[in-house]
Amino acid sequence: MTNRPTLDYGIIAHGGAGSFLPESTAEISKRKRVLATSAETGYRLLARKGGSSADAVEEAIRVLEDSGVFNAGSGSSLSLEGTVSADASIMTGDLSAGAIGNVSISKNPISLARKVMDESDHVLLVGDGDLLKFCKAIGYNVHQLCPSAKRLRQYNKHLSAMKKGTVRAWPRNYKLLKKYLKSGLVRPPDQGDTVGAVAIDSESNVCAGVSTGGRWLKLPGRVGDSALIGAGIYADNLSGAASATGAGEEIIRVSLCKSVCDFMRIGVDAQSACDAAIEILTNRRGGGSGGVIAVDKYGRFGASRNTEMLQRAFRFKSMNKTHVAVLPSEEDPIRKTPYLGDPRLRF
Numbered sequence: 001m002t003n004r005p006t007l008d009y010g011i012i013a014h015g016g017a018g019s020f021l022p023e024s025t026a027e028i029s030k031r032k033r034v035l036a037t038s039a040e041t042g043y044r045l046l047a048r049k050g051g052s053s054a055d056a057v058e059e060a061i062r063v064l065e066d067s068g069v070f071n072a073g074s075g076s077s078l079s080l081e082g083t084v085s086a087d088a089s090i091m092t093g094d095l096s097a098g099a100i101g102n103v104s105i106s107k108n109p110i111s112l113a114r115k116v117m118d119e120s121d122h123v124l125l126v127g128d129g130d131l132l133k134f135c136k137a138i139g140y141n142v143h144q145l146c147p148s149a150k151r152l153r154q155y156n157k158h159l160s161a162m163k164k165g166t167v168r169a170w171p172r173n174y175k176l177l178k179k180y181l182k183s184g185l186v187r188p189p190d191q192g193d194t195v196g197a198v199a200i201d202s203e204s205n206v207c208a209g210v211s212t213g214g215r216w217l218k219l220p221g222r223v224g225d226s227a228l229i230g231a232g233i234y235a236d237n238l239s240g241a242a243s244a245t246g247a248g249e250e251i252i253r254v255s256l257c258k259s260v261c262d263f264m265r266i267g268v269d270a271q272s273a274c275d276a277a278i279e280i281l282t283n284r285r286g287g288g289s290g291g292v293i294a295v296d297k298y299g300r301f302g303a304s305r306n307t308e309m310l311q312r313a314f315r316f317k318s319m320n321k322t323h324v325a326v327l328p329s330e331e332d333p334i335r336k337t338p339y340l341g342d343p344r345l346r347f
């Protein structure tokens with residue numbers, strides 16, 4: 001496929017959407033630092049001659065996974081049983097894609113997803129047992145993901161609240177959960193902190209990626225949107241790339257990232273496409289359910305959410321420094337006018 005050269009290559013990294021606000025200014029600064037490092041790591045790769053959007057997205061996400069600050073890699077949240085299991089996926093604009101679901105044997109799940117894309121004929125592999133065989137066959141170093149001390153403390157807190165009988169979410173899991181635990185339930189926190197990135201390189205090739213430990217207190221065996229092409233990510237050089245975060249069950253139901261890309265395909269810019277897709281998510285599944293970042297095939301970027309916050313960092317060629325936003329009040333340089341709705345996208 002011949003691609004139009006892009007004038008503005010660049011990357012957006014995200015650190016999740018949710019209602020959780022970091023408690024201290026030190027915590028906010030740390031998140032900003034890690035997000036900036038992530039976007040700058042990806043950007044440096046893009047700025048090199050021949051630097052691909054796939055390398056930029058993978059490396060940017062590895063920085064976030066390794067930080068322990070976000071809900072991915074070493075910072076992954078825990079399931080109801082206190083175990084870690086990751087979902088991750090990556091997709092490039094030629095429709096190549098790789099994903100893993102419910103896996104705890106990789107320190108950097110995004111890299112294992114990339115191996116599925118690069119080294120197999122499949123799109124999605126799930127479960128540690130079978131992934132172990134795949135890793136062995138391709139010589140990939142396995143690494144058991146263990147809960148960090150911080151995540152264990154958070155888990156114990158949620159579990160003891162659960163035992164007090166606070167029931168506010170996962171309502172239909174109630175009966176099932178009782179079988180896992182002898183007493184009450186707790187509302188899993190709205191905290192997101194999943195990580196992801198989208199990028200476009202100087203050849204106009206786009207890429208999207210995402211990596212997560214999933215939602216707190218999920219049932220063991222649960223696979224969320226982050227492993228599913230079309231829901232958690234999508235990329236197509238004919239439209240652009242998108243990466244989602246939020247309540248995976250709702251994101252799956254509206255195929256959030258495919259919607260964003262379909263809108264960009266008919267000529268809607270990345271920001272309006274994100275706004276329109278989030279409007280659908282809100283109208284059909286309620287507010288507080290998610291956020292999405294995107295880049296269209298012309299190198300225009302967008303980010304939108306119906307949650308209090310969507311932690312994100314942008315770096316592209318036309319900017320002279322990295323823009324980072326963590327607090328709800330922090331706006332993006334690209335949002336020039338409020339979204340008023342696009343009649344073409346009403347349904």
Ligand code: ASP
Binds near residue numbers: 017087214215225251
């Ligand atoms: N979407 C992720 C999931 O449902 C969670 C998140 O983005 O915070 O697994």
